[in-house]
Amino acid sequence: MKALKFIVTGVLFGIVMAKSEAVSWYRIQEMFRFQSFHMFGIIGTALLVGIVAVFMIKRYHIKDYSGNPITFHDKTGRWLRYLLGGIIFGLGWALTGACPGPMFVNLGFGYWSMLIVISGALAGTFLYGLVRRWLPH
C-alpha cells in the first residue's frame, strides 16, 4: 500500500503532463518564443494555487498523513549556482523539449528515443558529481 500511493500519484502526474501537452517539444518551443499563453498558463496556475496551498499549510500547521507537521526546506547557498545551473538546464530544456519528468512520461508514451535523452541526463548528473568541488557554488 505504501508503494502503491506513490505509483498512483506518479500515474496522475504522467497523465496530467501528457494531457496538458507540457511534455511536447513543440509546446516548449512555443513557450520560449512567447507565441502562446499555454505553458505560461499551466505554470502560472500551478504556482498561484501552490502559493496559496503552501501558505495555508504553514498558517494552519497542517499535518501529513502520519501526523507529523509538514515542513519546508529553505534553499540555501549563494545565488551563483542557481543562475549558472539554471542556464545550463535551460539550454538542455529548449534543445530536448523535456525536463526530467516529461522525459519519462514521453518514454511511456512510446517515444523510445527519449532513452537517449535520459542516458544523457544520467551522464550529466554523474558528471556534476565528479566535478562539483571545482565549480563555484
Place this chain on the structure above:
Amino acid sequence: MMITGNIEVIPTDFSLFYNNVTQLIFMLDLIRQPWPWYASGFAISAIMVLLLYFGKSFGFSSNLRTICSMAGAGSKSDFFDFDWKGEIWNLLFLVGSILGGYIVSVWLNSPAPLQLSETTITDLHKLGISFDGGLNPDQLFGRQILSSPKTILLLLAGGVLVGFGSRYAGGCTSGHAISGLSNLQIPSLIAVVGFFIGGLAMTHLIFPVLFKL
C-alpha cells in the same frame, strides 16, 4: 430486478443504466480532449500538495542522482554516497509517470492534432523542422534518427545539459518552478530566471546555427 407485473419497470431501469454508460463515455471523452491550461495547472499543484501530505516534497530530478547512486557512483564521488533507500518513493513516482504516459497514449489520446501556434509552425519550418501534429517532431524523436548520428548527438548533449544543470541548480522545473516558488524561495526564482536565459539562448541564438549545419 423484481418482477412486479408492471412492464414499465424494465424500460425505466434499462434507461437508467444506459444513462450511466453514456455519462461515463462522456467523461472519458472529456478527459480525452486536450486539457485547458488552468485545469492542468491546478492538477499539478494538487500533485505537489498530495506529495506534501505523504510527507515528501515534489522534485523529479533527484531521481537522476538516486539512479546514479544505485548504479554504484558512490565509489567515484561522495555526492552519490548516500542512503538511496530513502528515495525509493520518488523512483516509484517515476515508474508511475511512465505508466501515466502509456495510459494516455493507449486510452486517453486525443485524435485531433496539437493546436500549435501558427507563428511557431512558421518559425520552426524556417529552421527545417516540420510540424506533424504529434507531441514531438518525428524528425528529432522518430525511429529514423537511428541513422542520424547528428540527431542522436543533439539529444544526448541536451540530456547531459539537463542532468548537469538540474543538479548544479539543485532542482528542475518541479523542484524550483513549482515547489520552490510556491514556498517563495528567492534561490528558486533565480534558478527559474536561469532556466529562461538558457532556454531563450538555445531557441533564438543556438538553434539557427545548430539546425542549419
